[in-house]
Amino acid sequence: MLNEFSLIQRYFANEKAQRADVKFGIGDDGAVTRPLPGHDLVTVTDTMVEGVHFDHSTPARAIGHKIIAVNLSDLAAMGAEPCWVSLALTLPESNPEWLQEFAAGLHEICDYYNCSLIGGDTTRGPLTVTVTAHGQVPEGEAIPRSGAKPGDWIYVSGPLGDAGLALDITQQKISARGPYAQHLIERLHYPGPRVALGQSLRSIASSCIDISDGLVADLQHILEASKAGADIIMEELPLSLAMTETLTQAEAYKKALSAGDDYELCFTVDEHNRGRLETLTAHLKDKPACIGRVTQNKQPLIHFKLHGEPYEVQLEQAGYNHFMSSGSDQGNR
Amino acid sequence: MLNEFSLIQRYFANEKAQRADVKFGIGDDGAVTRPLPGHDLVTVTDTMVEGVHFDHSTPARAIGHKIIAVNLSDLAAMGAEPCWVSLALTLPESNPEWLQEFAAGLHEICDYYNCSLIGGDTTRGPLTVTVTAHGQVPEGEAIPRSGAKPGDWIYVSGPLGDAGLALDITQQKISARGPYAQHLIERLHYPGPRVALGQSLRSIASSCIDISDGLVADLQHILEASKAGADIIMEELPLSLAMTETLTQAEAYKKALSAGDDYELCFTVDEHNRGRLETLTAHLKDKPACIGRVTQNKQPLIHFKLHGEPYEVQLEQAGYNHFMSSGSDQGNR
Numbered sequence: 299m300l301n302e303f304s305l306i307q308r309y310f311a312n313e314k315a316q317r318a319d320v321k322f323g324i325g326d327d328g329a330v331t332r333p334l335p336g337h338d339l340v341t342v343t344d345t346m347v348e349g350v351h352f353d354h355s356t357p358a359r360a361i362g363h364k365i366i367a368v369n370l371s372d373l374a375a376m377g378a379e380p381c382w383v384s385l386a387l388t389l390p391e392s393n394p395e396w397l398q399e400f401a402a403g404l405h406e407i408c409d410y411y412n413c414s415l416i417g418g419d420t421t422r423g424p425l426t427v428t429v430t431a432h433g434q435v436p437e438g439e440a441i442p443r444s445g446a447k448p449g450d451w452i453y454v455s456g457p458l459g460d461a462g463l464a465l466d467i468t469q470q471k472i473s474a475r476g477p478y479a480q481h482l483i484e485r486l487h488y489p490g491p492r493v494a495l496g497q498s499l500r501s502i503a504s505s506c507i508d509i510s511d512g513l514v515a516d517l518q519h520i521l522e523a524s525k526a527g528a529d530i531i532m533e534e535l536p537l538s539l540a541m542t543e544t545l546t547q548a549e550a551y552k553k554a555l556s557a558g559d560d561y562e563l564c565f566t567v568d569e570h571n572r573g574r575l576e577t578l579t580a581h582l583k584d585k586p587a588c589i590g591r592v593t594q595n596k597q598p599l600i601h602f603k604l605h606g607e608p609y610e611v612q613l614e615q616a617g618y619n620h621f622m623s624s625g626s627d628q629g630n631r
Numbered sequence: 632m633l634n635e636f637s638l639i640q641r642y643f644a645n646e647k648a649q650r651a652d653v654k655f656g657i658g659d660d661g662a663v664t665r666p667l668p669g670h671d672l673v674t675v676t677d678t679m680v681e682g683v684h685f686d687h688s689t690p691a692r693a694i695g696h697k698i699i700a701v702n703l704s705d706l707a708a709m710g711a712e713p714c715w716v717s718l719a720l721t722l723p724e725s726n727p728e729w730l731q732e733f734a735a736g737l738h739e740i741c742d743y744y745n746c747s748l749i750g751g752d753t754t755r756g757p758l759t760v761t762v763t764a765h766g767q768v769p770e771g772e773a774i775p776r777s778g779a780k781p782g783d784w785i786y787v788s789g790p791l792g793d794a795g796l797a798l799d800i801t802q803q804k805i806s807a808r809g810p811y812a813q814h815l816i817e818r819l820h821y822p823g824p825r826v827a828l829g830q831s832l833r834s835i836a837s838s839c840i841d842i843s844d845g846l847v848a849d850l851q852h853i854l855e856a857s858k859a860g861a862d863i864i865m866e867e868l869p870l871s872l873a874m875t876e877t878l879t880q881a882e883a884y885k886k887a888l889s890a891g892d893d894y895e896l897c898f899t900v901d902e903h904n905r906g907r908l909e910t911l912t913a914h915l916k917d918k919p920a921c922i923g924r925v926t927q928n929k930q931p932l933i934h935f936k937l938h939g940e941p942y943e944v945q946l947e948q949a950g951y952n953h954f955m956s957s958g959s960d961q962g963n964r
Contacts, residue, residue, distance in 0.1 A: 321671060321773070322773065322775060325856070326709070326775055326776050326777075326856075327675065327705040327706075327708040327709050327776070327839075327840055328673040328675040328705050328706060328708070328709040328711065328766070328773075329674045329675075330671050330672070330673055330709070330768070330773045331671065331672045332671050332672070332770065333666040333670075333671075333672050335668060337666075338654060338663050338664065338665050338666075339663070339664045339665070339666050339672065340661040340662065340663055341661055341662045341664065341715065341717055341749060341750060341763075341765070342660060342661040343717045343718075343719050343750060343751050343752045343763065344719075344752050345719045345721055345752045345761070346754075347721055347754050347755070347756030347757075348756075349756065350755050350756050351754070372660040372661050373660075373661060375660040375661070376659070376660050376663070378661065384674055384676045384763050385676075386677075386678045386719070386761040386763075388678055388680055388759055416674060417676060418676050419676045419677050419678045419761070421678045421679075421680050421683060421684070422680070422683050423680035423681075423682065423683050423757065423759060424680075424756065424757040424759070426721055426757070428678070428719040428752070428761045430674075430676065430717050430719075430763035432672075432674070433661070435663070437665065438654075440654070440655065440661075440663045442655060443658075443659050443660070444659075506660075507660060523658070523659075
């Protein structure tokens with residue numbers, strides 16, 4: 299008989315060694331971990347709900363991957379090194395195949411980033427997955443949203459809008475040619491959090507956020523926290539080949555500005571640190587793209603330009619909002 | 632328009648000051664806290680789901696209180712001082728009255744135990760509440776489940792079975808006289824985690840667990856982890872007046888052994904430390920009760936005696952188990 303305890307043990311107790319800083323993992327009332335001296339602890343939490351963030355056609359492996367990825371992406375945005383994760387899994391029934399795939403997806407990404415699953419809770423109910431992830435950063439070096447200053451350059455870490463385009467493809471709103479569709483759906487289901495880049499930005503970025511709700515919505519969070527405005531140069535927005543081959547330019551810009559779920563980082567760098575950033579990222583395949591500049595606070599907060607002319611943008615929605623949305627918005631968050 | 636962000640800000644950003652060790656709280660990608668030097672971090676997670684752990688008649692305030700209480704109870708069982716909590720709240724709709732009551736219940740208990748709400752996630756979906764709580768304990772002093780040794784004395788921190796009896800009353804399986812019913816339902820809805828006692832037990836208890844699934848089920852977790860058995864003296868089980876006035880002795884024993892949700896601590900103390908425990912707890916209103924002794928490993932793991940004679944116990948269920956249970960078991964966990 300599979301009880302709650304053996305369920306957790308069976309699927310989530312990773313056969314591989316835990317990190318050395320995990321003193322007690324799964325199997326006690328709580329997990330015990332040893333923080334690094336001289337470091338701050340960074341704690342992030344994200345939930346994914348069936349029918350809202352994914353649907354029944356989403357592979358269990360992708361759900362296991364993505365719930366970790368979205369949390370590590372938040373840690374990356376703070377400049378933190380990911381260390382430990384706790385899982386709260388609510389399931390309508392104990393389905394061994396589903397659990398095995400889900401756990402495999404979860405363990406793969408945890409192992410890749412040297413992050414240990416230290417505990418959690420398994421309950422019966424509608425399918426809901428919550429992860430709380432813990433990272434560490436040297437004392438006082440966490441990157442806030444609130445540090446952008448007029449004159450700082452605005453960067454994004456990679457192509458924008460791919461996950462949103464993939465969602466349209468899975469929902470058959472848009473058709474894409476085979477290889478592109480494959481690439482895009484991979485980006486939606488198995489996002490790669492910018493963990494190494496986030497840590498590199500600690501002493502370089504003045505502010506940082508991860509793009510989960512769309513560039514405009516998330517950049518606005520930086521601007522509101524920093525009491526500043528921004529100018530965005532449309533032709534500098536990084537777009538994937540899959541994007542430019544599938545949509546018109548205007549459609550692609552709209553996706554890049556408003557679609558969520560890409561988990562790239564958006565960050566600001568002052569003039570003085572720009573050279574350090576260029577050096578640091580010179581070797582990267584996806585070099586961060588400089589897409590504009592922070593200005594004084596203004597209304598609207600963001601001005602858009604294309605080839606020097608004002609560009610009127612139409613957003614699909616001003617960032618995804620769970621309580622403003624009436625329908626089912628799988629994949630968007 | 633109430634979006635996700637303002638929802639969190641409005642109800643959960645506590646007007647009172649945060650702990651001084653919270654560097655960034657709600658409102659960034661992650662919370663930043665500063666661990667105490669020379670301490671281990673203890674992390675616990677518990678989920679409550681509507682229709683499983685509570686029903687629509689449960690007051691929102693009680694849900695807010697209890698999701699924190701059950702987590703702090705796990706921290707207490709580890710001997711940890713509670714510090715920071717993260718909340719993942721999934722709601723079918725934004726209901727201001729519900730949120731206000733829920734947040735009030737949550738803040739009250741957090742404030743009482745000097746614990747800061749540092750962040751979380753709010754999503755749309757079936758009502759589910761997950762809290763991850765963080766505590767600290769001097770390096771190496773967390774109390775494990777696995778340290779019980781033959782000869783150790785077994786204690787529980789207070790009356791057993793009250794929450795289970797209260798559940799029967801709310802479900803109208805049992806009727807109780809007015810003042811007792813009130814007292815019992817209070818115990819079910821607003822459990823008081825044994826936070827101070829847990830910390831006092833650090834250098835005294837050889838093992839500890841909190842009683843969430845019932846004494847027998849939770850003591851078995853200690854015995855399995857410690858590879859030991861136990862003898863329990865039935866007449867030493869602490870029972871409330873409300874319990875003894877409502878049920879027969881046999882019914883009361885059954886409740887005390889098998890009902891969950893009391894959040895008392897069950898712990899073991901070796902002969903050498905027994906005097907220290909007595910001194911430490913002499914001033915408490917609910918003095919821990921010594922209910923038996925750890926033995927060598929045996930089958931069955933636990934022997935029960937009443938006035939020196941073997942006592943045949945009938946358990947309601949061997950601890951609550953989400954995946955063995957087909958019906959709706961509100962309140963039990």
